[in-house]
Amino acid sequence: MELVKGLFKIPSFLFGLALFLGTLGLAFFGPLLWHIDVVSRVGDPYMAPGAGHWLGTDHLGVDMVSMLITGLRASLYVGFLAGVVATVVGTLIGVYGGYKGGLLDDILTVATNLFLVIPTLIVLILLSSSMEKGRSLTLIALIIGCTTWTWSARAVRAQSASLRARDHVALARINGYSTIEIVLEQILPYLLSYVFMVFILQTATAILTEATISMLGLGPYDSISLGKILNDARTNEALIGGKWWAFIPAMVLVTVIAFSLYVINTAMEGVFNPRLRK
């Protein structure tokens, strides 16, 4: 608790948190404050910002604020889902392998390293372009999660291995606790702050990855995400025409989410990592 309290004294953490809560607030409360309509045409294509439509319209004449709020929700959804998948899979494999050691650990490490050298983006592109039935937002989140868990596994494994030799773990073992019990009750709690930081980073990465593949035109077919807004702006030549409202706000949003998460992560590391603690 002391540590958590300490966190709230760090200005950079508060700054990051405020930024992030701001975007969350926009995503959740935006629809209450703004009439969201991403279907109807409300004006000409790429109508400039003005009263009624604060950020103008997109290439199909749809209100840009509605698009951004909807896209933000989709991007956060992808981020959290992929972050959860990557963190859970990575943590379980990492903690288990790190604690167990031996042959099992070797096999898991080899598998992790194998996955690590597979270029994620290429796998994503191949997978997304081969999905004949169409790519849903959830599917894209799962693909991202399933390809980025590796480095959480590696990081967690190292931590877990260092905990293995602790006295309380040895005690639990003598008392006849099963491996799963030890991993879940004796090791994982010590790693929670670390896992949480991993989760934050994974979320930020997933949001950026989704934006990247959507920007390349391989985004979800069934929803609007920030990356898709950027892709639409690119393919419909908003950049050439100087229609800044078609891409700058989406870019800013992606940047702000990722940036705030990174700031939070860095601040937390300063508190939770004893070597960095002031």
Add this chain to the structure above:
Amino acid sequence: MARRPFATAIIALACVAAPLLGCRKHKTPGPASSSGGANPAITTAFPRNETLYVGGRQWGEPSSFNPLAGWQDWPVNDMNLIYETLLMYDPLAGKLVPLLGESYTVTDDSVDVAINAAAKWSDGQPLTADDVKYTFDLGKQFKSLLMSPLWTGGYITDVKLGEPRHVVFVLDSKKKNALPVLDACVEIRIVPKHVIEPMLKAANNNIDDFLKQKFDKDPIGSGPYKLLAYSGEKIVTVRDDNYWGNKVFFGGKLPAPKYVTHPIYKSNENFSVGLMQGNVDVSSSFMPRIQEKKVVKAWYDKEPYFVPTSIPMLWPEILHAPLDDVHLRRAMAFAINYKDIRDLAVSGYSDPLESGLVLPTGLEQKFFSADDAKQYGASRYDLDAAKAELKAGGYTAVFKDGELVETHDKAGKKLPTLYIKSPSGWTDWESIVRIVVKGMRAAGIDVRERFIEANVFWGDLYSGNFDLIMFTPTPQPEPSKPWSRFDYVLNSSEWAPQGEKRYKNMGRFNNPKAPGYVARIDELLDQIPRIKDEAELIKAYRELNVLYMKNQPTIPLVYRPNQFYEFTEQHWKGFPTAANPYLPPQMPGERLGTRILWHLTPVGGS
């Protein structure tokens, strides 16, 4: 320990830098260059005032300049730069213009083309009627070639040498349809017999082996330009100062640009930027909102900016229930917001859509009847009419919170979601499909968009593997319009079941063996080419168009030019426009637009 990564980094850097530094010393690309061709020439500088940059016809590394290949790269496909057609078609005047063919006569039994005596190949050999006969006879022998539909479609029975320098296409005695022959005269490029025949022989008359020949090293053609060099970045052609047509058509004048070059870009926006920056002089790529780009001009200086020649449309696969139901197809047509398509997807580059398969403007206008369209047509946005059609077909839609959940048929069974296929990355079509889906779902029809890779798209299109698919039938400006458009959409004489490839009527409408076959459609398609009297012709087209509207086998969406035509006068001037329509809006080098090359002048003198 701290030093090691540093040392490694230096070594790594050195490894990376070495080839880079090495490269700088050798200016000419090494043997590793994959493009082949006459590469050294491409590194020489091309003076801007002697080089015309064209765009929009080449999107990837060239693979074949073979004039007989099914798909050729610029400057062969649709172009008269290296190889030439017998005639050219002026889509503004509706007239055929001589090229290799000096004149032509159409009778009930034949089309007779006189070959220009001055025509010769770039190696000095004369271009004769024998070359022409040889070219068309190839289509009889090999069924995969571009000219073979003349034979396989049963339009001609023979190509004969008539009087000296005359070629006679003998028409099928029952069909007596000269239109496909005239189309072939403006589409098929004549190849040199003295070059092709030995090559075919060397390939043991195996056409597939022959078609692997790229024709990328000094190919022999009859046109005003020669292939100079190509790479993954551009294709360069150079003027042939000995071109036979200079004297025949232009009093000895040479085309203005010494080089015509096509830079290879991957997407529309690259060509748009090229045009705006003056790196591309004229392009046929799609450019949204042209009115905002001050330096870029089009045919008209206001909407619709371009001359429509074609109708992109949705093709339902008629064999897929429930798409066999005309009520559903008509409901779909009524559910689409055509104005949104025009304003949003194609930047206003279209006249308002009318029902039917006849263009309501230009040469086809005389066949269009506004009364028929009003009475029978469904190509207008009318949600009430869409719902009435759905009700008539017994369909009910289930909505939840204003969103369509599913559609039920008259038996109360849930209909499967119908998917509209369109190539991914074709931005104007993607926008069209989005608007279509929006409208149909609002009307209560469960459809979704499905954007697929372009190579998958063509396979699916011809084999009928789709619910609905986007496609433009015969967009080329040809003497056979609008008959060929009707024929392409409605012809069921070679009807084939789904799975078998079909290059017309891909929706497999009007199966002659199925109940409900409309024999009158095939009758009219057969009769129209023989009708001479204009009043009778108009009557026949109107009847056919009404049958089309009543059956709605496809769903027209918007009007579009065959090729867009955008140019900038930063480096060259003299492009034809609506105000100065001395030639049609075609790319310099393409079809009749080839002649633009003789009318251009470099800006600021040469």
